[in-house]
Amino acid sequence: MTQFTRIMVDPHRRHARWAMTSLERQHAIIARSLDPDRAGGERSLWRLDKGRNGSPSRLYIVSDSVPDIRVLHDELDVGPHDVASCAYEPFLDRLCIGQEWGFRLRANPTRSLASTEHGRRGRRVGISRIDEQLQWLERKSRECGFHMPINRLELPEVVIRDSRTVDFTRQGATVTLTSAVYDGVLAVDDPELLRATLLDGIGRAKGYGFGLLTLVPLTGDRRAIVGVR
Template sequence: MTQFTRIMVDARSRHARWAMASLERQHAIIAKSLDPNRVGGRRSLWRLDKGRGGASSRLYVVSDAVPDIRVLHDELDVGPSDLASCAYEPFLDRLSIGQEWGFRLRANPTKSLPSAERGRRGRRAGISRIDEQLQWLQRKTRECGFHMPINRLELPEVVVKDSQTIDFTRQGSTVTLTSAVYDGVLVVDDPELLRTALLDGIGRAKGYGFGLLTLVPLADDYRTGNSAL
């Protein structure tokens, strides 16, 4: 049974601030909190939504098991009341064609660059321009079972809230990843494909907090045109 877990992280905690300053540390903590010896099964997904103005951050995890609260307590000063988890399948089973949801996705948009040598595979490169990041997501929606409705400005209902390049050290080498946080509205076209995207993630660098798509019911003020999205 897949578990969807939300963990509230107090940004005032010294341990938490230290952990949240590095993608490599976050990756190690999440891996440690789950079964490090697990063989098979789906890759776990996670995303850290940092709070603003001193508000608690929210760590979301989709995994085969509930993260170990003892590890989270030691590494992030998280207590039992800060963790809420539930089986994910009942929600996934309720998805149907035509439903509208608000969504958030932190992704690592990339593109393939051609090789200068004939017959040699090109390399992957991060997409840093916001217009190209939106185009990347538009292409991904077709294989993930949804589309984004067009608003009165004849644009998809989605914005890039945060676009940046992140550097961190892994095994003595510097890793650079392009990050884009998408907030928007989607319409379900193929529930099965969307379920797969929610469980398997979208794009690359999933072990480092990218690819987790989350859905929320649309607020009434969005339906009347007053949403801040």
């Protein structure tokens, strides 16, 4: 059964502070927490939402098993009270056509550039312009079973909270990824497709904290969604 886990990470703790400076470190810690013996390399989705003004960050993981608290304690200085896990399927089964949810997604928006050489595949590059990042999500949403409702300004109900490039070192080489954090409102068009999206993620670089879509109930004025958790 799929597990949804939320981990509160205190950025003031030494191990956590060190881990949060590198996506490669975070990737390795999460992989080891799900597969301590490193036997099978269990596949997972995860996202780290950094807290504001020194408040705890939230690490979300969707995986086939509950992360090993011993690894999380050693690597992130978290204790049992910082970790909450539940079966994901009961929530997924509640999804129906027409429902509206607040959402957050940290994605790696990319596009493929055609090769100038016959017979060779094009190369994939990051999308850095805000308007193109929004267009990327609109295209993806059609494949993922949802759409963003249009507001009175005739714009989709979604904003990009953070857009940047992220660098980290992997096997001695520098990796650069485009990162965009989307907050907004979505409407369910195809529950089965959306369930698959919540389990499989959106876009590329999923092993490095991209692609996990999370939903929250809408309360009050949906135009005021800030910091969806």
